[in-house]
Amino acid sequence: NAGVTQTPKFRILKIGQSMTLQCTQDMNHNYMYWYRQDPGMGLKLIYYSVGAGITDKGEVPNGYNVSRSTTEDFPLRLELAAPSQTSVYFCASSYRKDRGSYEQYFGPGTRLTVT
Amino acid sequence: RKEVEQDPGPFNVPEGATVAFNCTYSNSASQSFFWYRQDCRKEPKLLMSVYSSGNEDGRFTAQLNRASQYISLLIRDSKLSDSATYLCVVKGNNDMRFGAGTRLTVKP
Numbered sequence: 001n002a003g004v005t006q007t008p009k010f011r012i013l014k015i016g017q018s019m020t021l022q023c024t025q026d027m028n029h030n031y032m033y034w035y036r037q038d039p040g041m042g043l044k045l046i047y048y049s050v051g052a053g054i055t056d057k058g059e060v061p062n063g064y065n066v067s068r069s070t071t072e073d074f075p076l077r078l079e080l081a082a083p084s085q086t087s088v089y090f091c092a093s094s095y096r097k098d099r100g101s102y103e104q105y106f107g108p109g110t111r112l113t114v115t
Numbered sequence: 116r117k118e119v120e121q122d123p124g125p126f127n128v129p130e131g132a133t134v135a136f137n138c139t140y141s142n143s144a145s146q147s148f149f150w151y152r153q154d155c156r157k158e159p160k161l162l163m164s165v166y167s168s169g170n171e172d173g174r175f176t177a178q179l180n181r182a183s184q185y186i187s188l189l190i191r192d193s194k195l196s197d198s199a200t201y202l203c204v205v206k207g208n209n210d211m212r213f214g215a216g217t218r219l220t221v222k223p
Binding site for chain 1: 147149158164204210216
């Protein structure tokens with residue numbers, strides 16, 4: 001299994017440009033998540049999905065959109081990039097383990113700079 | 116108040132030391148609890164889940180106190196390879212909330 005893959009690894013955008021961050025998992029996990037991590041900070045949840053066709057906002061959804069048409073894919077869309085969106089973006093997926101715990105598997109991240 | 120708060124750190128300890136990290140969470144309805152490890156410029160990886168009865172995995176021991184909304188991680192006999200940032204993670208109904216992390220450096 002490849003696990004969780006993200007593309008691209010790095011990207012530089014100009015203010016106002018749009019882009020889609022791709023995320024794919026091959027573990028048949030129902031749950032998928034998008035986080036951003038600013039320097040020296042913890043991860044903040046942008047959007048999450050509990051299954052194909054279902055998405056919900058997290059802590060910091062403004063400026064982003066997601067879709068979940070298949071179990072495997074969970075792309076994150078930035079419509080009008082702003083410097084405040086400069087960050088490292090992590091995608092994750094999870095399933096329910098024994099005793100009700102949910103282990104998350106993370107992708108390697110996408111480093112985005114908006115200038 | 117942040118939903119998940121951790122010791123700010125950094126912790127600089129010699130090899131072989133015992134070090135403890137603390138974490139508090141604000142949502143009493145939180146259901147699951149975890150410690151993740153994140154190396155510099157890498158993705159977080161699960162270190163261990165935290166159960167109400169407390170649990171141990173080798174040199175690592177995690178404790179949960181639901182009444183106080185408090186989670187801890189104890190690392191015994193620290194190794195150089197334990198140097199990383201340790202993230203406290205709390206799960207609600209469907210989402211996960213991360214603490215800002217505590218940086219640990221283990222020195223020879």
